[in-house]
Amino acid sequence: MRRKPHWYLGSWTDRLLLVLAIAGIAYTWHIALAMAGHGRAMVEIYRDHVLLAKYPLHGNYETPLHMHAKGTLGTSEIVLDNRGVYFESSPCPNHQCVLAGHKHRRGDMIVCVPNHILVTIRGDANALDAVAE
Amino acid sequence: MLWQNELMQTAVLPHPSLETLRRQAQWMALLMLAVTLHVIEASLPSLGPWLKPGLANVVTLIALVMLGPGRAFGLAVARVFAGAMIIGTLFTPTFVLSLSGALAAAVVMFAAWRLIPDISLIGVSLLGALAHMLVQFVTVEALFIRQSTLYYLLPPLLLASCATGWLNGILATYVTERLKGNHG
Numbered sequence: 001m002r003r004k005p006h007w008y009l010g011s012w013t014d015r016l017l018l019v020l021a022i023a024g025i026a027y028t029w030h031i032a033l034a035m036a037g038h039g040r041a042m043v044e045i046y047r048d049h050v051l052l053a054k055y056p057l058h059g060n061y062e063t064p065l066h067m068h069a070k071g072t073l074g075t076s077e078i079v080l081d082n083r084g085v086y087f088e089s090s091p092c093p094n095h096q097c098v099l100a101g102h103k104h105r106r107g108d109m110i111v112c113v114p115n116h117i118l119v120t121i122r123g124d125a126n127a128l129d130a131v132a133e
Numbered sequence: 134m135l136w137q138n139e140l141m142q143t144a145v146l147p148h149p150s151l152e153t154l155r156r157q158a159q160w161m162a163l164l165m166l167a168v169t170l171h172v173i174e175a176s177l178p179s180l181g182p183w184l185k186p187g188l189a190n191v192v193t194l195i196a197l198v199m200l201g202p203g204r205a206f207g208l209a210v211a212r213v214f215a216g217a218m219i220i221g222t223l224f225t226p227t228f229v230l231s232l233s234g235a236l237a238a239a240v241v242m243f244a245a246w247r248l249i250p251d252i253s254l255i256g257v258s259l260l261g262a263l264a265h266m267l268v269q270f271v272t273v274e275a276l277f278i279r280q281s282t283l284y285y286l287l288p289p290l291l292l293a294s295c296a297t298g299w300l301n302g303i304l305a306t307y308v309t310e311r312l313k314g315n316h317g
Contacts, residue, residue: 008303013249014256021263021295029288036285048279094227109286113226113277120282 036107037123043085045069045078046118055080057104057121071115078119085119087112160196160204164211167192171216184290186297187262189216190238194254194261194305199312202243209239226277230269237268254309255302262298266290 009015041057045067052069057080064081066088074091084104087097090112097112103121110119149157170189189212196205213232217223222231241264242257249256266287274283 007306008255010255010299010302011251011253013251014253014259014302017252017256017259018295018299021259022292025288025291025295028291032285032288044282046278046280046282093225107285109282111273111278111283111286113230113273116277116279118278118280118283120285122282 033107036121039123041106041121042124043080044120044122046120047071048116056124057084069115069117071112071117073115076112076115076117078117084108085121086110087119090115090117156200156204160200160208163192163196163200164208164215167208167212168215168219171212172219175216175220175222184293187265187301188304190235190258190261190265191301191305191308193235193239194242194258194302195309195312197242197246197257198254198305198309202246206239206243209235229276230272233272234265234269238262238265240264253302254306255299258302258305259295259298262294262301263291266294 010018043053043055043057044051045053047069053067055065055067059080061081064079067078067080069076069078071091076090076092076097077088079086079088084102086102087100087110090097092112092114094114097110097115097117100110103110103119106121106123108121112118167189170192174185174188190209192212193205193209196208200208210232213228213235214223217225217228217231222228238261242261245252245257245260270284270287270290274281
C-alpha cells in the first residue's frame, strides 16, 4: 500500500485544527500584549504573588543595580543594567533562569520555578487604566 | 491413560499467549526507547525556556497505534517515572511538570484519537503538544509561582508547540507506517 501524496500535510481535520489553534494563539497573544500594559516599562520582581521590587527598565544604570530576591531554595541575584534585566545567580538546580539572559522588551519574563521567583517587564499603566483614559 | 492426561494438564502451568507476549515485548521496547529519548532531551542544550522538541511523545503516539490507548497511557506515565529516576529529578518541580504535561497530553491524544473523525496522528500530536504546554503552565501557576502574569509567556510557546507537535506527528506517522510495512 502506498502512502497518500502530501501525507505530511495531515488530513483536512488536522489542518482545520492547526488553523483553529493558530487563530486562538494569535488572539491570546493580542490580549497578552494589551495586558502587558502601556506607559513606562517597569521591571517587577515577584515571589509567588508578592511583589518584592519594582524599578523602571530604562533608568541610569551605568552602575548595574543588584537585587536579591529570597525564594524557596535561597536567594536569587537579579541585575538591572542598561541592556535590561537578567538573573546573575540562582540556587535552582538547572539554572534555566540564568541561561535566559537579558530581557528588555515589554511583556518579557524570566521564571525560576524551583525558587518561585518571577521577573517581568510591564508598563506602569495597565490595560484597564489605558481603557479608562 | 486418563490419569496421565490429568497429570499432564496439572503439570502445564498457565502461560500467556504468544500474542500477549509479543505485545508485552513491544511495550517494553517502546518504553526503553521513550526513556532513552526522555534522557537525551533532558541532557540536550535547551532550545529556550520551557521549550523541548517532545520526541519522547512520538513513542507514545506509536504505542497508541500499535498497542492501543491503555498501554500507551501506561507507557507515558512509566516513561516519566523511569526518566526522572535516571536524570535524578524524581519528585522535584521538573518531575511534577513533566508528569502533569505527559498525563494531559496522553488524555487529550487518546480522546482525540477516539472521538474526532478523520484525524491522523499529526492532528493527534498537535493537540497533545498544545495540551502538554497548557497544563504545564496551569501547574506552574497553581503550585509554584502563583502569579497569573505568567500566562503572558504562553502564546509564543503555544505557537512553538504547534510546530513541534506537527513535526512529531509526521515522524510518528512515518515510523508507524514503516513498522506496518506500508512504506512506499
